[in-house]
Amino acid sequence: MSKFTIERVRTGIPGLDELIEGGFPRGDTILVAGKAGTGKSILAVQFLYKGATEYNEPGVLVTLEEPPHLIKRNMMRFGMDLERLEREGLLAIVDLSPSKERTPVMVGEYPSFDLSGLEAIILSHIRRIKAKRVVIDTLSIMAYKFRSRDILREEFFKLCASITGEGCTLLLTSEIPAQDTGLGVFDIETFLASGVIVLYNEKISETSRSRSIEILKLRGSKHSSRIHSMRITDEGIRVWPGEIPGH
Amino acid sequence: MAENTGTADTDNADGAIEILFFKSDSCPFCPRAEEVIREVIGEFDPGVFRLVVINVSEKPEVAEEYGVFALPTVVVGGMSVTGVPEPEMLVKIILGSRLSRKRRTTR
Numbered sequence: 109m110s111k112f113t114i115e116r117v118r119t120g121i122p123g124l125d126e127l128i129e130g131g132f133p134r135g136d137t138i139l140v141a142g143k144a145g146t147g148k149s150i151l152a153v154q155f156l157y158k159g160a161t162e163y164n165e166p167g168v169l170v171t172l173e174e175p176p177h178l179i180k181r182n183m184m185r186f187g188m189d190l191e192r193l194e195r196e197g198l199l200a201i202v203d204l205s206p207s208k209e210r211t212p213v214m215v216g217e218y219p220s221f222d223l224s225g226l227e228a229i230i231l232s233h234i235r236r237i238k239a240k241r242v243v244i245d246t247l248s249i250m251a252y253k254f255r256s257r258d259i260l261r262e263e264f265f266k267l268c269a270s271i272t273g274e275g276c277t278l279l280l281t282s283e284i285p286a287q288d289t290g291l292g293v294f295d296i297e298t299f300l301a302s303g304v305i306v307l308y309n310e311k312i313s314e315t316s317r318s319r320s321i322e323i324l325k326l327r328g329s330k331h332s333s334r335i336h337s338m339r340i341t342d343e344g345i346r347v348w349p350g351e352i353p354g355h
Numbered sequence: 356m357a358e359n360t361g362t363a364d365t366d367n368a369d370g371a372i373e374i375l376f377f378k379s380d381s382c383p384f385c386p387r388a389e390e391v392i393r394e395v396i397g398e399f400d401p402g403v404f405r406l407v408v409i410n411v412s413e414k415p416e417v418a419e420e421y422g423v424f425a426l427p428t429v430v431v432g433g434m435s436v437t438g439v440p441e442p443e444m445l446v447k448i449i450l451g452s453r454l455s456r457k458r459r460t461t462r
């Protein structure tokens with residue numbers, strides 16, 4: 109492959125890759141934004157599952173919100189057995205969810221810290237299983253945990269650079285607050301990522317909603333600029349590239 | 356060291372209160388935080404505290420177990436402070452942890 113062609117990392121999510129010239133550019137940081145319940149976590153974990161099972165790319169899932177046993181249970185509904193992947197060394201789940209027993213209650217925060225601990229934890233798993241894909245779900249929770257936004261912004265940039273510097277493709281999720289029009293709680297989410305995907309679950313009538321997906325930007329890619337139908341099926345997320353909702 | 360890090364909330368054989376200090380090789384604020392902690396501990400009788408220093412660069416698994424990833428962080432009795440702490444704040448959480456210990460044992 110010439111050094112001028114962008115190598116693609118197939119997401120393996122049915123219908124998505126054909127909207128983005130075959131996949132995410134390898135080594136890029138991709139943001140998946142959406143309101144609560146739009147399918148961000150499912151999409152992110154499915155990206156890791158497909159990587160591990162179909163493309164021989166081990167993955168690290170850093171969960172800052174949902175505890176692992178719930179993620180496993182949810183994904184099992186789609187026939188995705190995460191525990192098996194863990195046993196086979198194809199998946200590492202880094203549990204940084206707040207519900208952990210040992211996790212102390214933070215009673216004080218001074219604006220003189222960094223995220224080098226998070227970096228060390230994630231890199232140790234990347235190196236252990238030779239991961240090629242990393243998911244951080246979700247960035248937004250940091251905004252509730254820490255007050256020092258300026259530090260977080262700077263530290264996120266460093267963290268993303270050091271993860272992608274290991275040769276991994278990084279997918280971040282960010283929750284859009286219910287009444288918000290931006291892409292997340294930090295206002296920097298877009299700058300962090302070279303690709304942005306937005307998930308919707310809009311009310312289309314008094315009694316129904318319709319899921320859809322939009323590729324807002326993707327570095328070096330001639331991606332679709334339309335909003336496409338998406339559904340959560342028994343096999344996980346599926347995108348209908350030809351289908352435009354409401355048409 | 357790992358076996359010493361699991362008892363932050365309980366009495367140890369020697370009765371010392373455990374203070375966990377999480378740092379890393381690259382963290383610019385960590386040396387100053389460690390100084391502050393050592394100064395505060397120095398104001399108490401020796402043997403009251405046991406300081407356990409966890410270098411996350413070397414032992415990321417311990418930080419993961421405690422869910423501590425912003426550095427420096429000091430943990431005493433289930434409470435934590437992140438960033439370079441003010442000495443008064445440290446004293447406060449240390450005394451808080453002693454009080455809650457007392458309460459538990461007199462009940």
Ligand SMILES: Nc1ncnc2c1ncn2[C@@H]1O[C@H](COP(=O)(O)OP(=O)(O)OP(=O)(O)O)[C@@H](O)[C@H]1O
Nearest residue numbers: 142143144145146147148149150151185283340341
């Ligand atoms: N087995 C299933 N079949 C169909 N839809 C499902 C199934 N499991 C979950 N869902 C849908 O997926 C949604 C949750 O998806 P997911 O957890 O990925 O959302 P999210 O965007 O991460 O939400 P949050 O912001 O709360 O973390 C549920 O609200 C539900 O509508």
Ligand SMILES: [Mg+2]
Nearest residue numbers: 148149245246
């Ligand atoms: Mg989620």
